[in-house]
Amino acid sequence: AQSVAQPEDQVNVAEGNPLTVKCTYSVSGNPYLFWYVQYPNRGLQFLLKYITGDNLVKGSYGFEAEFNKSQTSFHLKKPSALVSDSALYFCAVRDPAGASKIIFGSGTRLSIRP
Amino acid sequence: DAGVIQSPRHEVTEMGQEVTLRCKPISGHNSLFWYRQTMMRGLELLIYFNNNVPIDDSGMPEDRFSAKMPNASFSTLKIQPSEPRDSAVYFCASSLTKAFFGQGTRLTVV
Numbered sequence: 001a002q003s004v005a006q007p008e009d010q011v012n013v014a015e016g017n018p019l020t021v022k023c024t025y026s027v028s029g030n031p032y033l034f035w036y037v038q039y040p041n042r043g044l045q046f047l048l049k050y051i052t053g054d055n056l057v058k059g060s061y062g063f064e065a066e067f068n069k070s071q072t073s074f075h076l077k078k079p080s081a082l083v084s085d086s087a088l089y090f091c092a093v094r095d096p097a098g099a100s101k102i103i104f105g106s107g108t109r110l111s112i113r114p
Numbered sequence: 115d116a117g118v119i120q121s122p123r124h125e126v127t128e129m130g131q132e133v134t135l136r137c138k139p140i141s142g143h144n145s146l147f148w149y150r151q152t153m154m155r156g157l158e159l160l161i162y163f164n165n166n167v168p169i170d171d172s173g174m175p176e177d178r179f180s181a182k183m184p185n186a187s188f189s190t191l192k193i194q195p196s197e198p199r200d201s202a203v204y205f206c207a208s209s210l211t212k213a214f215f216g217q218g219t220r221l222t223v224v
Contacts, residue, residue, distance in 0.1 A: 034212055043118075043205060043215035044157075051211065090157065092213070101170055102147060102213050106156040 002027040004093045006105035013081045013112055021076040021108045023091030032094040033074040034102070035065055037087050044090060050074060051096075061085070081112045120206050120216035127223055132194040135219045138187055139208030147213060148181055148191050149205040157205075163189065196223045 004025045013019045025031055032051055036044040048059025055067040065076045074091060091105040119138040127133050139146050147162040161171040163183045171181070178197070183189040193200055201222050207213040 032211065036213075036215075043217045044207075044213075046212055046214070049212050094211075101159055101162050102207075102209065103159060104149075104157045 002031075002093050002095050002100070002103050004091050004103055004105040006089075006091055006108045008108050009106075010109045010111065013110070015083050015112050015114050016080050019078050019081045019085070019110065019112075021089050021091075021110060023074045023076065023105060024072050025074060025091070025093040026072065027093050027095045029095060029097055032096050033065075033067060034092040034094070035059065035063070035074075035076050036090045036092060036104075037061075038090065038107075039087050047076070047089075083112045083114055086110055086112045118206055118208050118214050118216035120204075120219050122219060123217060124220045125222070127196055127221075129197055129223055130195045131223075132192065133196045133200075133221060133223075135191040135204050135206075135221070137189045137191075137206030137216060139189065139206070140214055141187065143208035143210055143214070145209040145213075146183060146189050147207045147209070148189070149207065150202045151205060151218070152202045160191070193221075196221075198223045 034049045035047040038044045047063050048057050050057050050067045058064045063078050088107050088109050090107050092102050094102045121136045145164050148160040150158045160173045161181045166183045181191045203218045203220050205215050205218045207215045
């Protein structure tokens, strides 16, 4: 069964510093991996995805994520945090075999202090 | 495309009443998902459809919950009878590869 874990409920970073939001996954075969962001009272917005190819994927708003197959991780990163990056971030995994479900992690609240 | 459209945006109902949530997916998408979001449980997958066929409903909490997808452009999630613990934000999402989410329905059962 596929699963995804976000070990940190909250990450606090000073504006201008680099940020990392952690995600690990479990799925049979090669996964589809996603990051989404949720602002208050809004739906989830897509940030980036890994399907195949380069392990470093770039997405919206300057975010990037690195797929590490040996560590089954897909951590979200940004070189320089902005206060406006403060939001709830979700990692998600999909088994590409067949008509599969998309499972989300528990979410990590990112707080960027000025 | 207008994206995934959910209605209503907000619903307040009394315990015991029937509630129907509606979703119009993005045209051409072949998968549709219903999720529930609460502070305690986070984002839970309730059920998903592929090509209008329910594939996995193991996340549906009780028999009070049911979902249908009569055609490729419409899905409903029904709760009957509703209970206060059903209060949550319910999201619909559609997908080819990545999921596109609607704005959600905030359900309050009093």
